[in-house]
Amino acid sequence: MNLRSYFESFLEILYPEKNTCFICDKYDKEIKDKYICCNCNKKLERLTGNLCxxxxxxxxxxxxxxxxxxxxxxxxxxTVKSPLKYTGLVKKSIYDFKYYDKTYYYKLFGSILLDYMVNNNYMDFDLIIPIPLHKSKLRSRGYNQSELIAKFLSVKTNIKYSNCVKRIKKTNVQNQLSKIKRRQNIKNAFLLTNLHIINNKRILLIDDIYTTGSTINECSKLLIENGAHSVYGLTIARGE
Ligand SMILES: [Zn+2]
Ligand SMILES: [Zn+2]
Known part of the structure; x- marks a missing residue:
């Protein structure tokens, strides 16, 4: 056993979660920095075919x-892109990420999004901004899942991170509303705390799910009206 593999086995004793699938808990030494086994990976349905x-x-x-x-x-x-379809195991995993304290899932989804950005040449941005949560929701959940992913992507891509968009309106849960109600619900929900940082910048907004797009659109409107050059979106999954 060479020194490196000796060191790796030592790390595995210290951190047994290494090479353990985030989703099904199975141990598989091929997992490495993918965070899930290939069986679970296959069950995460990709968004493919003819897309708008x-x-x-x-x-x-x-x-x-x-x-x-x-x-x-x-x-x-x-444009807004999503690597996954919001269905089946994708839906369940995002739910666990948000509501079951599986904070560490940001690494799994972050790496899926990173692969997507690299493989699709979706990298030409000056700034990465997460869709914010209202502070009351942040307090009860303890973390913003989109912020964790946005920071992960910023570190891996060297694209600057900013949390200059704040949510000032406490909105109802979007997925229980009709399309028109969603739009009214999200209107004027955001505020910019730094105008200088977005000026003439190409911005990538990060969110967990794209459904009707009213959240990302409202946020994009604010950024464009305040001097951003252009706004793009990236979400873990897209509903149909
Ligand atoms: Zn698995
Ligand atoms: Zn469309």
Whole structure:
């Protein structure tokens, strides 16, 4: 046994979670920095096929490459991408990440998003900003899942991180509302604490799930109206 593998085995005794799947708890020495076993990885459904070039909604073949909503609605972001489909094990894992204190899942989702950014050449940004939680929600949950992922991505990509967007309006739970209600609910929900930092910058917004897009759109509107060059989005998963 060489010194390196000796040291690695020593670390495994100290930190048994290394090489243990985050999702099913199975030990597999191939896991390494992927955080999950290949069985669970296969069960995380990827978002593929024909997608709207703006919001990534699955669409039929269409020469405009836009979904019906993006054809008629104003979107303040350039495009929003998601590597995963919000269904099955993806849905359950995101739920566990947010509501079951599985804070460490940020590494799993962070690395999935990082791979996606690298493989899709989705890297040309000046600033990474997480979608914020209202301070009352932050207090009860203890952490903002999007912030953990945004910081992870910033460290790995060397793109500057900022939390200059704050949520000033306590909003109702978005996924229980209709599309129109969601829009009203999120209107004027955000505030910028630093105008200088966003000026003429290409911004990547990070959120956990994209559903109707009203949250990312409202946040993008604020950034664009205050001098950002352009806004892009990246979420773990997308609903259909
Ligand atoms: Zn597993
Ligand atoms: Zn669209």
């Amino acid at each position: 070039k703006k919001c990534s909604k699955p669409i039929n073949n269409d020469t405009t490459h836009l979904c019906n909503e993006c054809k008629k609605d104003t979107k303040f972001f350039e």
